[in-house]
Amino acid sequence: MCSDTKKVSIKRADFKENYKEIHDIRDAVYIVGQNCPYDEEFDGHDENSEHFLATVGESVVGYCRLRMVGRKAKMERFAVYERWRGKGVGRLLVKHLLALLEERKVADKYLHAQVRVKRFYQQLGFKERGGPFWEAGIEHVAMYHE
Numbered sequence: 774m775c776s777d778t779k780k781v782s783i784k785r786a787d788f789k790e791n792y793k794e795i796h797d798i799r800d801a802v803y804i805v806g807q808n809c810p811y812d813e814e815f816d817g818h819d820e821n822s823e824h825f826l827a828t829v830g831e832s833v834v835g836y837c838r839l840r841m842v843g844r845k846a847k848m849e850r851f852a853v854y855e856r857w858r859g860k861g862v863g864r865l866l867v868k869h870l871l872a873l874l875e876e877r878k879v880a881d882k883y884l885h886a887q888v889r890v891k892r893f894y895q896q897l898g899f900k901e902r903g904g905p906f907w908e909a910g911i912e913h914v915a916m917y918h919e
């Protein structure tokens with residue numbers, strides 16, 4: 774972990790109030806960065822999700838979304854601006870959600886990982902369940918935290 778992560782804070786965001794920051798990072802990381810279709814990125818679930826921003830001072834460096842699907846918690850849209858990658862920001866975001874879900878005693882915690890990023894989630898205790906599938910034109914696999 775780089776000493777830069779000591780300056781990183783994770784805070785809950787409001788989709789309407791923080792619309793620009795949330796939109797900007799998802800646009801840069803997913804729509805521009807990974808060619809995700811706009812309608813799949815902004816999929817209509819934002820209003821019923823919780824949103825989290827990682828910041829350094831006034832600058833947004835990362836983002837993720839948390840959504841309940843029935844009784845299961847689905848962690849989504851982990852995104853770190855390119856120049857901040859590899860410094861532990863993504864790991865902080867995942868750990869923040871896991872701690873929150875632990876507090877809430879949510880047993881089922883999962884995500885759809887892009888296959889090429891599996892190792893990132895494996896290092897954080899997630900295990901693959903089932904085979905690969907395609908989402909937003911990218912190969913994914915379901916991973917659960919047990």
Ligand SMILES: CC(C)(COP(=O)(O)OP(=O)(O)OC[C@H]1O[C@@H](n2cnc3c(N)ncnc32)[C@H](O)[C@@H]1OP(=O)(O)O)[C@@H](O)C(=O)NCCC(=O)NCCS
Nearest residue numbers: 851852853858859860861862863864886887889890892893
């Ligand atoms: C994936 C992503 C969120 C990781 O965030 P990050 O801040 O760069 O990751 P961290 O610095 O916290 O890395 C934690 C660990 O995971 C590993 N890791 C990070 N990105 C990885 C990747 N793309 N593939 C494999 N391992 C990765 C790191 O090497 C690090 O391990 P180490 O401690 O042994 O060095 C970030 O790279 C990103 O926004 N990527 C583009 C969007 C994306 O693909 N999101 C995931 C969708 S499922």
